Amino acid sequence: MTPRLSALAITALTAPLAAQAIPVPLANNFNGIVHAGESGIPDDPNGFRSISDRALDFTAGVPNDPLLAGYQVVTTAGTLDIVHLGNRNTVDNSSKPFDPVPNTNNLGIQPNWLPNPDQSGPQISVLQSPMPVGATTIATFLYQVSNGGGAFDVTFTFQNSPSFTATLTAGDWFGGTLPGTGQVDVGSPDNNLSLTEGRVDLSAFAGDNVTEITFSNASNVNAGYAIVACNFEYPPVPSGVIQIPLNYNFNGIVHAGESGQPDALTGYRSISDRGLDFTAGVPADPLLAPYSIVDAPGVLDIVHVGNRDTVNNSGQPFDLAPDNDDIGVTPSWLPNPDQTGPQVTVLSSPILLDGSSRASVLFQISNGGGSFDIELGFLAGPPVIATVTGSDWFGGTLPGTANVDSGLPGANLSLTERTINLFNEAGRTLTSISFQNRTNTNAGYAVVAMNVIGCGVCNNAATGAQTDLGGGTGPTLSSLSTTRLGCDLDWSVAGATPNGVGFFLLGLGSAPTPLSSFLPACTSGTVHIVNPSNLFAPLSPTGSATVNFNLPLAQFVCGVTFTAQFAELVPGNCFVSISNGLSLTIGN
Numbered sequence: 001m002t003p004r005l006s007a008l009a010i011t012a013l014t015a016p017l018a019a020q021a022i023p024v025p026l027a028n029n030f031n032g033i034v035h036a037g038e039s040g041i042p043d044d045p046n047g048f049r050s051i052s053d054r055a056l057d058f059t060a061g062v063p064n065d066p067l068l069a070g071y072q073v074v075t076t077a078g079t080l081d082i083v084h085l086g087n088r089n090t091v092d093n094s095s096k097p098f099d100p101v102p103n104t105n106n107l108g109i110q111p112n113w114l115p116n117p118d119q120s121g122p123q124i125s126v127l128q129s130p131m132p133v134g135a136t137t138i139a140t141f142l143y144q145v146s147n148g149g150g151a152f153d154v155t156f157t158f159q160n161s162p163s164f165t166a167t168l169t170a171g172d173w174f175g176g177t178l179p180g181t182g183q184v185d186v187g188s189p190d191n192n193l194s195l196t197e198g199r200v201d202l203s204a205f206a207g208d209n210v211t212e213i214t215f216s217n218a219s220n221v222n223a224g225y226a227i228v229a230c231n232f233e234y235p236p237v238p239s240g241v242i243q244i245p246l247n248y249n250f251n252g253i254v255h256a257g258e259s260g261q262p263d264a265l266t267g268y269r270s271i272s273d274r275g276l277d278f279t280a281g282v283p284a285d286p287l288l289a290p291y292s293i294v295d296a297p298g299v300l301d302i303v304h305v306g307n308r309d310t311v312n313n314s315g316q317p318f319d320l321a322p323d324n325d326d327i328g329v330t331p332s333w334l335p336n337p338d339q340t341g342p343q344v345t346v347l348s349s350p351i352l353l354d355g356s357s358r359a360s361v362l363f364q365i366s367n368g369g370g371s372f373d374i375e376l377g378f379l380a381g382p383p384v385i386a387t388v389t390g391s392d393w394f395g396g397t398l399p400g401t402a403n404v405d406s407g408l409p410g411a412n413l414s415l416t417e418r419t420i421n422l423f424n425e426a427g428r429t430l431t432s433i434s435f436q437n438r439t440n441t442n443a444g445y446a447v448v449a450m451n452v453i454g455c456g457v458c459n460n461a462a463t464g465a466q467t468d469l470g471g472g473t474g475p476t477l478s479s480l481s482t483t484r485l486g487c488d489l490d491w492s493v494a495g496a497t498p499n500g501v502g503f504f505l506l507g508l509g510s511a512p513t514p515l516s517s518f519l520p521a522c523t524s525g526t527v528h529i530v531n532p533s534n535l536f537a538p539l540s541p542t543g544s545a546t547v548n549f550n551l552p553l554a555q556f557v558c559g560v561t562f563t564a565q566f567a568e569l570v571p572g573n574c575f576v577s578i579s580n581g582l583s584l585t586i587g588n
Helices: 008-009
Strands: 002-004 021-023 055-058 082-087 123-131 140-145 150-158 164-170 174-182 188-193 196-201 209-216 224-231 241-243 253-255 276-277 303-304 344-352 358-365 370-378 383-389 394-402 408-413 416-421 429-436 444-455 465-471 477-478 488-493 502-507 532-536 544-547 561-569 576-578 581-587
Touching: 021 408, 055 188, 082 123, 123 241, 140 150, 140 164, 150 196, 164 196, 164 394, 174 370, 174 383, 196 416, 209 224, 253 477, 276 408, 303 344, 303 429, 358 370, 358 383, 383 416, 429 444, 477 561, 488 502, 488 561, 502 544, 532 544
Parallel strands: 253 276
Antiparallel strands: 002 544, 021 224, 055 174, 082 224, 123 209, 140 196, 140 224, 150 164, 150 209, 174 188, 241 444, 276 394, 303 444, 344 429, 358 416, 358 444, 370 383, 370 429, 394 408, 465 581, 477 488, 488 544, 502 532, 502 561, 561 576, 561 581
16 A cells, blocks of 8 residues: 555546547658558659568558557658658668669668658657646557567656656567558568557646657667557546456466476466566566566466467477477366367456446467457446457567477567457446457467456445544545445545645554543544554645555455544644544445
8 A cells, every 4th residue: 555645646637528539649750651652662752661671551541450440640641650760771780771872672762851861869749739637647659660679768748747758668560460561662562560559657747738758769779660649548537457367278478497398297388489488577567567467387377369289380289298399298287279269257256347447458469460359248238349459479578488388588579458448338247258269370369467447246235335434633534435346445634734744544344442542631533443554644735645555356355344544643732633534345
């Protein structure tokens, strides 16, 4: 439990509340997407150029893809359509420098719109209209990285606050579901490419405005980076983030002690020819932080959708007997290698969705990437089916392994995060989640973790309640909690000493006792928690503070009452001032 200043916890959004996503125009500096009429003319002085050797193919218009649907991307030929971070003359081991004069190859001359090929320095977008930040604001970006993927920084400049920098990552752009081109600046139809969506939580700066966005510090100097679009999202205040215990069916992440044992009957197996390397523990990566990731060897740690015996053109079928190579025998935890059918998780504690509900999922796809369906089942009514897409897992910033089931250190891999809005399903009870219908039958799909915003349902029909127990002698305690299972509990104090310090007193139930029983000089006040847990809390300049903690989605919590008070030291014989007691009983 950590205290938060109420100014950050409760600040109201000043932007239009009805808006879920507002497009933010960026200062594009490169014509790097092939639109109608731009292919086949590599030396057009005003035309398309690749940031490496290929590009997105929008000659038929922006594809009808669920990832693109929420963004505004440039649709006009002959215009700057991406923010490029890189240097085309040195990318890909300096193999694609612009030609000094037109010739008949697929490398173009330096275009008129590019005064300097070196765009590896900070690329700044000054926003024509500053973007307000509220208690739930998230900045989202669509981007891709060539030549193995990598990371880059996004810095937000505010009107009043110090600037804030976040790091976004992506795997190699090759593969996925979006049409792509090859032949460098010729832009001929070629293999599919992917886009990655990165999300940055700006809620800590609620009440301020973003005036500039800067892209810098590309980690892979051999790659080109293309930022295609940006949104600012203003979702409702989330009721609670529930980490879903998925029905894992595969041991597909290498943990400590699992490498170098390809035939261990209870050990690790790759979904194709490599895997994530968590032998040193789950990496401290901002993408992973909000999720519950399995961090133990010898257990099932992913939901696999695929068939290891046929993946990668049937290149790694399980051995019939141990033979000292990198391919293992069928493990004892895998009754059937064919896991291509729907892989279903039935929720032990159903989740009641509300106007803030979203689902987010972390996954990776081998052998070229692809898409798959996530089917969300409900207590009543039809399911919701969402299609999510991802690029090939190769590249990125997460440690990876190679050598199939030997799991030896290898190239970095990436994870893809996708978000499914469930605002329109408010009031419905989520009971199951199914992963199915992969589009790339040559690939293995690994779902690593999933979160859902919502609240649980108490099977014992306990009634939720918020009860003011009174007994205060000074400051006032209040709560924004819904008191529903699985949702955050919070208490906020107001009217305490500005810039002072105090303690939240937290405990179960209530046992009212006069304050004078502890301090005879105190003639008023009631203590409601006899043996509390004490949480130190610095107070804001207005004499306020907030404490919150995540309530587990566990049925044993239903009907339990949590009580809080706030206490601080003050001058006088009765040197303690306490707030009213406020209890929260968990229920429906």
